[in-house]
């Protein structure tokens with residue numbers, strides 16, 4: 780569950796990019812942001828993911844406050860960026876192991892999950908290929 784309470788963010792003390800936003804996204808819910816350019820969508824995602832801090836308000840992910848317990852909160856979600864340039868040199872399996880390290884997934888469990896998911900997405904043959 781993602782909870783935003785009275786979240787406000789201004790840039791340079793002038794442009795109010797997000798103004799007193801309160802919203803809840805429940806577990807299992809699929810939630811999309813729609814809005815015109817400059818509405819504050821990217822700013823909101825950056826605050827939820829802890830890239831920037833709100834001026835005011837609270838953000839909790841599965842009950843963990845992103846400002847107060849950033850590492851705990853960040854372990855609650857996955858994030859797929861627009862431009863994954865950093866990872867293109869890695870092989871599929873190296874990338875998955877890197878992510879498993881980030882999220883503290885134990886060795887045995889990660890092996891099991893990687894295999895099960897690679898099988899489900901019919902990508903077992905691609906695990907040892909470079910991403911690009």
Ligand SMILES: Nc1ncnc2c1ncn2[C@@H]1O[C@H](COP(=O)(O)OP(=O)(O)OP(=O)(O)O)[C@@H](O)[C@H]1O
Pocket residue numbers: 790791794795796797814815816817818819820821822823
């Ligand atoms: N780094 C920044 N410095 C100053 N102002 C910014 C910065 N980032 C965004 N803004 C301003 O904050 C407001 C919200 O921008 P934001 O990028 O969050 O909107 P958006 O909904 O993601 O827009 P788009 O649909 O164009 O991606 C806009 O007025 C924008 O010009």
Ligand SMILES: [Mg+2]
Pocket residue numbers: 820821822
């Ligand atoms: Mg945007």
